[in-house]
Amino acid sequence: MxxxxxxxxxxxxxxxxxxxxxxxxxxxxxxxxxxxxxxxxxxxxxxxxxxxxxxxxxxxxxxxxxxxxxxxxxxxxxxxxREDVPNFTLCAALLKKDRFDLVLEKACELGARRIQPVITRRCVADKLNLDRARAILIEAAEQCARTALPELAEPVRLDALIKHWETDRALFFADENGGEPAAPAFAANVPAAALLTGPEGGFDETERAAIRALPQARAIMLGPRILRGETAAIAGTALWMGTMGDWTA
The missing domain is CATH 2.40.240.20 (Hypothetical PUA domain-like; domain 1)
Structure with a gap:
């Protein structure tokens, strides 16, 4: 039969x-x-x-x-x-619309629990259509068979993000001026983590100093090359998921 x-x-x-x-x-x-x-x-x-x-x-x-x-x-x-999503937040500086659309889509596919758009001094964009962004996340979740949608927060300015940062969450920020290699830095920290990536022009020196002054912040390098904002967000999320997330299950 x-x-x-x-x-x-x-x-x-x-x-x-x-x-x-x-x-x-x-x-x-x-x-x-x-x-x-x-x-x-x-x-x-x-x-x-x-x-x-x-x-x-x-x-x-x-x-x-x-x-x-x-x-x-x-x-x-x-x-x-409903899946148990790793405790990872992507704090991505706003980019031009098509590039930030890509960040949203891939962060969802890669398994981010929360996405926090960030406004920095060099951001080309300073607004985000949340309804449209949520629609992108839903479509990505349907395509990749997620059972849990990423939480999408309203955009926040970098200084406010730093001021109200959670005391028990590590903040890794992709610093084009250098830092620790990302993979061992991820592996040496608690599971609750966030990755901060910059805009097209990167962080300015005042922003970089403010981030480094945060006790929970650790500057990291995502390889030997300077990455575009969307590439850094996607690559960093993938590396964290492969190191501390659910890719090893």
Whole structure:
């Protein structure tokens, strides 16, 4: 006899929803998500959809009805509980829109728990559309099969970030003027950590001195080359995840 196909199939669409999920619940999808399911994925009654609620985890659901404007799903079973995300915050200076979009997307894929946009003196941008940024994070989480969305904070100025820094969290900052090699510095510290990366023009000397004066701060080097802001944020996050995060599990 042929093997019974896996259900839900790996090709099933994946969506984050706002309500808390449970077996037997009925979920009505409308707006852009309904357009995606109905017009792009062309789901029909009985098809599988994977749902995440950022609270309980990942659920298998089945299409109950698919109309022109909405899709109704019946939640069937829990596939995975919400993941335990490593205690890592990326504090990334704002960059030009397309470059910061890339930082958001990749930080989500790499496993960051929290993303804190930072405004520094040399930032080209000083504003962030939070709704658009959250949409980028949700799309990235759906694509990479995360069950927990990264927390996205409102942009904060660097001096305020330093003033209110948590006493029990290490702050590694990528300093183009030099510092400790990043990997051994990461490995020698407590699991609660943050990485601070600069804007297109880097930190100025006053900012650099203020960061170094913070007791929890440690200057690090991300290799022998000067990296662009988006590259430093992505590379540093990946290196921390490989050293102290969940990549070794």
């Amino acid at each position: 042929p093997a019974t196909p896996a259900w839900p199939p790996k090709s099933a669409p994946r969506l984050f929803v706002g309500e808390r999920l449970a077996a037997g619940a009925s979920v009505a999808i409308d707006g852009p998500q309904a357009h995606y399911l109905g017009r792009v994925m062309r789901v029909a009654e009985g098809d599988a959809v994977v749902l995440c609620d950022n609270q309980t985890g990942e659920w298998a659901a089945r299409v109950s009805s698919a109309g022109k404007r909405d899709v109704v799903l019946s939640v069937e079973s829990l596939l995975r509980p």
